[in-house]
Amino acid sequence: MKKIIIVLTISFMALAGFAFVYFIPKDTIELNCTATLIHYENREDLFSHTSQLNIHFKKDGFGYMLINGNVYNKENRYILSRSTQFKYKRQTKHDSYYTVTVLSERKSGLDNVPDELTQTYMSFIVPGTERFLKLDYLPNDDVLFTTILGPFFVCDI
């Protein structure tokens, strides 16, 4: 009888432990997605860029983003082609709010976007920048990236 009680208790606790691990939110995520972003600044279209973003969130709390596209400023056109590394941390227990800090960037030889432009309009790729980011799944399983200014872009998984 004692053996049965012990076995039942251990089984029950194992099950509860599994439930705990299964339901408790994890601090890190594993996410790979692709987005096309067409961004315009000001009504007069003084600055814009059309970029393809490949974003990877890794389980170890780090990630990287490949960004390729064209940047337009007044009459000028630049090529954007670089990768950035970032770290991220979950901020709240109940929602998927993250702090993302850009750690480094690596430009390809083609990339000729002036630093002043990225620092002014594309701070999300500038090393040292820390952004507050919210991630949400949409019904079609794509992920909505939202910053403090509102929804930023939808990333396709």
Add this chain to the structure above:
Amino acid sequence: MYYVIDNSLLYIIDAGTLKLKNDSSDESYKLTPILNRLLVYIIENRGRVIQKDEFLREVWEKYGIEGSVNTLTQYLSNLRRILRDFIPEKECIVTYPRQGYAFSSEIMVEEFRNNEKDIEHCSEKIITSKLPILKIVLSIILLTLVTSIGLYFNFNRYTISELTPSFLYQHENCNVYTLVKLDSNIIRETNIRYAEKIIEKHNIKCSSNSSFYLSVNRGAEHGISGNVMLAHCTDDNPKACVSYQYSRW
């Protein structure tokens, strides 16, 4: 009938079993028939030295088995070892050189008959000793259950939460959803105007499997500088989403 040896060891003669009195489990040590007869005999005759011949006669020959001094020595050695497992600090069987063996006079032996009172007394002891374990086990189960239920309701299973956009309107065959809550019909109309403006500006074609997600922040809603985002997602193969983001629009 059973004996309680040294106020700790319960010896049930009929079953030939030994177990500690405070052990609430159903497990007990089962003696072989010869060991059982040997132990009964030495306990019943405690207070006197029993010669080897007497042991051989009463334990072996009386039951039609032939014994020897070597066999007796071997059995007594086994019995000592078993008793030592239960009462390690005392030697129950004492050897008297050239005389025989006796049950130690230093060890108290209480004899009980299996009448109702004794059974009740014995059961009460067992129940009393089992009760705390049951209580602990039940408490653990209850605590774990409550904790698990609490965790289930308090934590979201997903590390990325799910967002359910609201339907805004239909552009051709495509549904346009809003990602933010709309407070009034005026704001709804403003949102529709922004969606149409971006769709027209970029000449976005609506395919059968595509949908739009729109977000107009408060500044833009009221004609002040604000951000607008329209995402055009298609479920065709390959899936793709193009997001049109207007800052300070």
